[in-house]
Amino acid sequence: MAATVTPWEVKGKIDYNKLIKNFGLKPLSKLKLPKIFMDHYLFRRNLVFAHRDFDKILDAIKNKKEFAMMTGLMPSGKFHFGHKMVADQVIFYQKLGAKIYLNVADIEAYNSRSTNLKELHKVAIEEYLTNYVALGLDLNKCDFYFQSKRSIDGNKSNVYYSLASMLGRHVTANEFKSIYGAVDPGKMAAALLQAADMLHPQLYPFSKKAIPVVVPVGADQDPHLRLARDLAKRCKLYKFSTLSSTNHKFMFGLKGAKMSSSDPSSYIALTDDPKDAAKKIKKYAFSGGKATLEEHRKKGGNPDIDVSFQMLKFGMETDDEKLQQIYDNYKSGKLLSGEMKQILVEKIVTFLTEHQKKRTKAKIHVTKFLKQNGL
Amino acid sequence: MAATVTPWEVKGKIDYNKLIKNFGLKPLSKLKLPKIFMDHYLFRRNLVFAHRDFDKILDAIKNKKEFAMMTGLMPSGKFHFGHKMVADQVIFYQKLGAKIYLNVADIEAYNSRSTNLKELHKVAIEEYLTNYVALGLDLNKCDFYFQSKRSIDGNKSNVYYSLASMLGRHVTANEFKSIYGAVDPGKMAAALLQAADMLHPQLYPFSKKAIPVVVPVGADQDPHLRLARDLAKRCKLYKFSTLSSTNHKFMFGLKGAKMSSSDPSSYIALTDDPKDAAKKIKKYAFSGGKATLEEHRKKGGNPDIDVSFQMLKFGMETDDEKLQQIYDNYKSGKLLSGEMKQILVEKIVTFLTEHQKKRTKAKIHVTKFLKQNGL
Numbered sequence: 001m002a003a004t005v006t007p008w009e010v011k012g013k014i015d016y017n018k019l020i021k022n023f024g025l026k027p028l029s030k031l032k033l034p035k036i037f038m039d040h041y042l043f044r045r046n047l048v049f050a051h052r053d054f055d056k057i058l059d060a061i062k063n064k065k066e067f068a069m070m071t072g073l074m075p076s077g078k079f080h081f082g083h084k085m086v087a088d089q090v091i092f093y094q095k096l097g098a099k100i101y102l103n104v105a106d107i108e109a110y111n112s113r114s115t116n117l118k119e120l121h122k123v124a125i126e127e128y129l130t131n132y133v134a135l136g137l138d139l140n141k142c143d144f145y146f147q148s149k150r151s152i153d154g155n156k157s158n159v160y161y162s163l164a165s166m167l168g169r170h171v172t173a174n175e176f177k178s179i180y181g182a183v184d185p186g187k188m189a190a191a192l193l194q195a196a197d198m199l200h201p202q203l204y205p206f207s208k209k210a211i212p213v214v215v216p217v218g219a220d221q222d223p224h225l226r227l228a229r230d231l232a233k234r235c236k237l238y239k240f241s242t243l244s245s246t247n248h249k250f251m252f253g254l255k256g257a258k259m260s261s262s263d264p265s266s267y268i269a270l271t272d273d274p275k276d277a278a279k280k281i282k283k284y285a286f287s288g289g290k291a292t293l294e295e296h297r298k299k300g301g302n303p304d305i306d307v308s309f310q311m312l313k314f315g316m317e318t319d320d321e322k323l324q325q326i327y328d329n330y331k332s333g334k335l336l337s338g339e340m341k342q343i344l345v346e347k348i349v350t351f352l353t354e355h356q357k358k359r360t361k362a363k364i365h366v367t368k369f370l371k372q373n374g375l
Numbered sequence: 376m377a378a379t380v381t382p383w384e385v386k387g388k389i390d391y392n393k394l395i396k397n398f399g400l401k402p403l404s405k406l407k408l409p410k411i412f413m414d415h416y417l418f419r420r421n422l423v424f425a426h427r428d429f430d431k432i433l434d435a436i437k438n439k440k441e442f443a444m445m446t447g448l449m450p451s452g453k454f455h456f457g458h459k460m461v462a463d464q465v466i467f468y469q470k471l472g473a474k475i476y477l478n479v480a481d482i483e484a485y486n487s488r489s490t491n492l493k494e495l496h497k498v499a500i501e502e503y504l505t506n507y508v509a510l511g512l513d514l515n516k517c518d519f520y521f522q523s524k525r526s527i528d529g530n531k532s533n534v535y536y537s538l539a540s541m542l543g544r545h546v547t548a549n550e551f552k553s554i555y556g557a558v559d560p561g562k563m564a565a566a567l568l569q570a571a572d573m574l575h576p577q578l579y580p581f582s583k584k585a586i587p588v589v590v591p592v593g594a595d596q597d598p599h600l601r602l603a604r605d606l607a608k609r610c611k612l613y614k615f616s617t618l619s620s621t622n623h624k625f626m627f628g629l630k631g632a633k634m635s636s637s638d639p640s641s642y643i644a645l646t647d648d649p650k651d652a653a654k655k656i657k658k659y660a661f662s663g664g665k666a667t668l669e670e671h672r673k674k675g676g677n678p679d680i681d682v683s684f685q686m687l688k689f690g691m692e693t694d695d696e697k698l699q700q701i702y703d704n705y706k707s708g709k710l711l712s713g714e715m716k717q718i719l720v721e722k723i724v725t726f727l728t729e730h731q732k733k734r735t736k737a738k739i740h741v742t743k744f745l746k747q748n749g750l
Contacts, residue, residue: 107537111544117612148537161536162482162523168564169486176560185551188560189543189567237492 005220006181011258016049016219016249023222025050025247031058040092041318042085042248048216050247052225056212057244061096067212068201069093070101072194075109075124077261078269079131082251085314089216089248091136098214100142102132103197107147111186117148125366131270133362134355139369143206147193149375152205159203163238164189164196170234171227179223195228202240210241219247251314252307256286268311271356274349281308281345288330289337300333301340308337308344316347380595381556386633391424391594391624398597400425400622406433415467416690417460417623423591425622427600431587432619436471442587443576444468445476447569450484450499452636453644454506457626460689464591464623466511473589474582475517477507478572482522486561492523500741506645508737509730514744518581522568524750527580534578538613539564539571545609546602554598570603577615585616594622626689627682631661643686646731649724656683656720663705664712675708676715683712683719691722 003012005019020027028043028051037043060067071090073083094100104124110117124146133139145151150160171192173183180187202210215225225245232240253259259267265284268277288306290296303309309330317323326343329335369375378387380394395402403418403426412418435442446465448458469475479499485492499521508514520526525535546567548558555562577585590600600620607615628634634642640659643652663681665671678684684705692698701718704710744750 107540110541115544115611148541149533150536151533158524158526158533158536161525161533161539164536164540165482165564165568166485166523168559169490169561171560173559183558184543184548185546185563185567186544188563189540192560192564193540236490 006223009220014219014250019219020050023050023219025052025219025222026054028054028246031055034058034061036096040088041315042088042092044320045313047085047314048089048246048248050219051245052222052229053242053244054214054246055244056241057214060212064097065212066207067098067214068101068207069098069214069216070103070198070201071216072103072105072108072197073124073128074105075120075128076113077123077127078264078267078271079127080259080267080269081311081314082259082267083128083131084135084270085248085251086216087132087135087137088315089246090132093214093216094138094141099201100137101197101201101213102137102142102144104128104144104146105190105194105197107193108190110148111190121146125370127271130359130362130366131355133365134270134358139365143201144369144373144375146375147197151374159206160196160200163200163203164192166237167192167195167199167231167235170231175227179227191224191227194224195231198225198228198243199232199240203238210239212241212244214244214246216246216248218250220250222247252286252310254280254284254286254307256305256307268348270352271359272352274352274356277348277352278345281341281348285311285341285344287337287340289340290333293336296336297333301330301335301337303327303330303340306330306337306340308340311344312347316344316351381598384595389594389625394594395425398425398594400427400594400597401429403429403621406430409433409436411471415463416693417463417467419695420688422460422689423464423621423623425594426620427597427604428617428619429589429621430619431616432589435587439472440587441582442473442589443476443582444473444589444591445478445573445576446591447478447480447483447572448499448503449480450495450503451488452498452502453639453642453646454502455634455642455644456686456689457634457642458503458506459510459645460623460626461591462507462510462512463690464621465507468589468591469513469516474576475512476572476576476588477512477517477519479503479519479521480565480569480572482568483565485523486565496521500745502646505734505737505741506730508740509645509733514740518576519744519748519750521750522572526749534581535571535575538575538578539567541612542567542570542574542606542610545606550602554602566599566602569599570606573600573603573618574607574613574615578613585614587616587619589619589621591621591623593625595625597622627661627685629655629659629661629682631680631682643723645727646734647727649727649731652723652727653720656716656723660686660716660719662712662715664715668711671711672708676705676710676712678702678705678715681705681712681715683715686719687722691719691726 003014028049033043042048057067071086090100106120109120114120152158176183176188198215200206201213229243253266255266265280268280286307288302290299312323330340378389403424408418417423432442446461465475481495484495489495527533551558551563573590575581576588604618628641630641640655643655661682663677665674687698705715
């Protein structure tokens with residue numbers, strides 16, 4: 001099946017080199033990344049595989065210049081391991097000294113999903129923000145906001161919103177159609193806010209001057225980046241530094257297909273009971289093994305499509321040597337599918353148990369933070 | 376010629392009764408207006424001729440309940456007598472105790488006309504705001520804001536902007552198309568802001584509860600009102616009091632056709648030199664008189680299409696008896712077109728001379744007000 005990668009659909013076997021070429025991205029492997037990047041599993045394993053203008057970010061890091069990282073979250077469903085991959089990057093950039101902009105796309109969610117804003121905010125806080133903090137995000141060094149409630153201290157004009165509305169001048173309905181599949185006013189308003197999310201960190205009072213901003217996205221989200229970059233160029237009202245982005249690979253859903261928030265057996269949530277998570281893996285995790293034990297021993301399994309192995313690779317096994325050994329053993333047939341699942345189960349159970357302890361502390365932080373910030 | 380009345384085109388001879396029927400408006404004459412309305416030339420002369428739910432406003436006035444009036448201004452070109460008709464209503468409602476929301480549609484102007492925001496702001500202040508104040512607007516009892524800089528005291532969320540974006544959910548591209556002629560992202564963003572302009576005076580922190588709001592518009596702008604009323608109903612997030620509106624008749628341009636900001640001979644600006652204004656009237660004002668003196672004396676002129684008479688009716692002659700006499704004398708042929716023009720010239724010269732003195736004082740007020748409010 002030919003692969004489809006658009007903001008509204010990802011399917012098929014993805015050839016990432018082809019995707020780099022088709023989208024006009026640059027392979028990250030061509031950049032000389034500092035050691036600290038190589039210490040991070042996502043970069044070392046080429047799971048963050050491509051970029052646009054990431055040189056600007058490396059330059060800022062090298063020369064200790066101001067830079068920012070921006071990401072948005074859609075407050076729907078559970079926070080799962082796909083979300084964790086983004087959170088891991090956010091926390092990494094925070095440690096590197098980036099100013100973090102973390103936005104809850106509640107207006108986008110309102111305009112495209114649920115009109116229950118209270119429920120959207122509850123999910124954003126209890127699922128997303130709390131997990132971010134438990135994973136290591138320092139809220140005090142982070143500009144966290146809701147699209148619907150972007151406020152600034154004091155009686156200042158809110159450049160975030162006016163930017164969103166004014167960017168509308170610089171885009172055509174046809175461009176929207178090609179990126180979003182359809183033109184409807186609600187989606188358009190949300191898309192303009194999304195562009196403002198990415199661009200406003202460069203504007204006063206958020207910043208005193210144009211600064212490099214990196215937006216880490218799944219490769220399917222690249223069209224949004226492209227639009228925001230184009231809009232920044234066309235808008236003469238402000239001088240923007242061109243947006244940088246990185247693209248990460250897609251994480252498989254538990255059953256091999258896409259994760260879907262309406263199907264809890266398609267993902268493991270970071271709030272899943274460790275026992276339930278273990279059961280899900282045993283019952284649902286798509287296996288790269290052969291049909292019979294005999295055949296598996298003889299021909300070996302395929303770790304590249306085995307979801308348990310993929311989850312180990314996407315962070316649950318941080319030791320590269322061990323990971324390689326698991327890979328080799330599976331491929332040779334020495335490691336069975338059930339054994340592979342058991343390796344993952346142990347890692348996941350340990351991780352979830354630890355993580356959920358951290359969540360208890362995180363909840364206190366989050367509650368305090370929201371209160372202090374009138375959110 | 377059949378009349379056309381849409382937000383983007385007004386032409387032909389307008390039958391206001393037909394317009395009331397076609398648009399589903401209510402004639403204002405059917406309402407029992409308090410004496411104070413009858414003291415105002417616009418209401419007494421039926422120049423404000425129709426409404427939607429204006430009963431709510433009359434009820435608020437009668438029972439001394441809170442209500443608001445909202446209007447927007449497009450900062451382009453000169454402030455002329457067409458604009459004065461709106462300003463007169465704003466000032467009237469302010470005296471009646473309405474909270475006044477006066478909005479500069481700078482984002483709408485940016486998205487549809489000029490991207491020079493500084494120039495737009497200069498025009499808004501020097502032309503529009505200064506003339507409003509010279510005509511009698513009390514800035515201290517007025518919430519004046521730019522769409523691009525809607526700020527609120529303190530670190531509060533800005534419901535104005537989030538409302539604009541979220542209203543997008545409740546409208547379709549086809550509805551936009553039928554009202555605005557075309558769907559483009561810039562116009563759409565501006566239209567959503569316009570709906571928020573009309574609706575946000577009912578929301579916290581602008582108001583503690585839903586209150587009646589009246590929006591005085593030219594009849595061509597009724598579709599915007601209809602949309603805002605529909606959006607308010609569809610949006611379940613907030614409970615709005617249904618918007619009220621009044622519709623005023625169209626003021627003729629100097630040459631009989633539409634006023635056009637790109638053609639200074641089509642209007643008289645409130646900053647025109649009185650001598651130049653007199654010359655414009657003599658040279659350009661469309662006359663309802665006959666081709667020859669003889670014919671005019673015999674058959675009489677037509678005051679209903681005579682622009683000079685219309686300008687007297689639209690406020691330059693406030694005495695109804697005198698106005699009626701001028702009307703009768705012109706119709707009978709006793710009053711000649713040149714004489715009609717001379718009556719207007721004297722009124723206009725007096726008015727402009729007085730007004731421009733007031734502008735000098737108004738400028739000081741405006742400068743102080745803008746500084747105090749960080750605008």
